[in-house]
Amino acid sequence: MTVVSIENVDIVFGDNQEKTLPLMDKGHSRDEILGMSGDVVGVQNANIEVNEGEICVLMGLSGSGKSTLLRAVNGLNKIARGRCLVRDGDKMIDMAKCDETTLRHMRTHRVSMVFQSFALMPWLTVLENVAFGLEMQGMPKEERLQKAREQLKMVSLDQWADKKPDELSGGMRQRVGLARAFVMDTDVLLMDEPFSALDPLIRSQLQDELIELQKRLNKTIIFVSHDLDEALKIGTKIAIMESARIIQEDTPEQIVLNPATEYVEKFVAHTNPLNVLRGRSLMTAIDQLAVKDGRIMVNDDAWIELDGGKLIKAHNHNGEIATVDWTPETILANTPKEAVFLVPANIAMREAVEIRYHADQFMILMEGDQCLGVLQDHNFYHALLGKHFGRDESL
Numbered sequence: 001m002t003v004v005s006i007e008n009v010d011i012v013f014g015d016n017q018e019k020t021l022p023l024m025d026k027g028h029s030r031d032e033i034l035g036m037s038g039d040v041v042g043v044q045n046a047n048i049e050v051n052e053g054e055i056c057v058l059m060g061l062s063g064s065g066k067s068t069l070l071r072a073v074n075g076l077n078k079i080a081r082g083r084c085l086v087r088d089g090d091k092m093i094d095m096a097k098c099d100e101t102t103l104r105h106m107r108t109h110r111v112s113m114v115f116q117s118f119a120l121m122p123w124l125t126v127l128e129n130v131a132f133g134l135e136m137q138g139m140p141k142e143e144r145l146q147k148a149r150e151q152l153k154m155v156s157l158d159q160w161a162d163k164k165p166d167e168l169s170g171g172m173r174q175r176v177g178l179a180r181a182f183v184m185d186t187d188v189l190l191m192d193e194p195f196s197a198l199d200p201l202i203r204s205q206l207q208d209e210l211i212e213l214q215k216r217l218n219k220t221i222i223f224v225s226h227d228l229d230e231a232l233k234i235g236t237k238i239a240i241m242e243s244a245r246i247i248q249e250d251t252p253e254q255i256v257l258n259p260a261t262e263y264v265e266k267f268v269a270h271t272n273p274l275n276v277l278r279g280r281s282l283m284t285a286i287d288q289l290a291v292k293d294g295r296i297m298v299n300d301d302a303w304i305e306l307d308g309g310k311l312i313k314a315h316n317h318n319g320e321i322a323t324v325d326w327t328p329e330t331i332l333a334n335t336p337k338e339a340v341f342l343v344p345a346n347i348a349m350r351e352a353v354e355i356r357y358h359a360d361q362f363m364i365l366m367e368g369d370q371c372l373g374v375l376q377d378h379n380f381y382h383a384l385l386g387k388h389f390g391r392d393e394s395l
């Protein structure tokens, strides 16, 4: 179900929109337009659909338009053209065109925002800060303090309820920010670089907590980040922005495998593929393996025999090799090191590397009883060195 739908959105800062919009349509660049009309193009022709339970990350360099687009979703930025629709029950409300009463209703019940600067009120306690938004919803005091307490527990800060924000570390304050957003129980959460001011360990921990909270609460989240590793970790969908435009929108794995432009490729070149890539995109497919005397050669020493795609045997020069049907529950220490592991085709690269670290042999990727391909060391090196753009068919 679509919860947020951004349709052909243009956002322009400045007073010359009648002049600027036609310049945009003629294909002038953002810099040219700044020179010609004095206006800054914040967002140009953005289109995104975010479904219930998705985390959509807007990613790009500073100034690319991420925050501008995010702020349009709760009506903080004026839209020059296009629509920004947010679900309200069975209706979609255009945040750019609705009246003040509807906008207030949407902001208190449907969309809430978490900022990079924690924006806590220093004179209120941690508990009161979390409960503050509920007061705006008109909830009675006891009920809102109770809800705020539950939420603080979820971010492990219940012991800190009566402290003031300045008695907390940055990471703790950002957790209060998260609790304050989640307590509102709105369907949509907008998060503008909420973790970027934190040191890497705390940041990674909060990312994990966000993913956990999200699993439990099934919110729809739009998250701004300039860090592709963060985007790949938490995003179910990533929209990459450059100079006010969305230049690629895709799943994390597809962004890493098929960067649309050099700009995206530069980001991807610095990421760690272990948590993103899956067996199917790393493997050498069965039909790419050489066949000698009816044997499908995995490497110089090992081969497999198939019948209608089903595995009959795996061999090497010592004879037949035992196989292990791997599942995520398999305890590697209890499995033979000499075995060929049969793994699901969507196995995460990290899991496959763990198996290879334990076992001496290649792996076979399975879909049901069908062998799709094999994974061995050069497939991993290939991905780790970022050579998976435009796959090398000779593998």
Ligand SMILES: Nc1ncnc2c1ncn2[C@@H]1O[C@H](COP(=O)(O)OP(=O)(O)OP(=O)(O)O)[C@@H](O)[C@H]1O
Binding pocket: 013, 040, 041, 042, 060, 061, 062, 063, 064, 065, 066, 067, 068, 069, 226
């Ligand atoms: N209120 C404003 N008035 C004028 N120009 C603005 C305003 N807000 C943003 N801009 C301009 O719009 C462009 C996009 O800015 P935006 O803050 O959305 O980028 P960003 O990708 O979020 O960058 P950062 O990561 O640095 O926050 C920039 O050129 C910026 O100068």
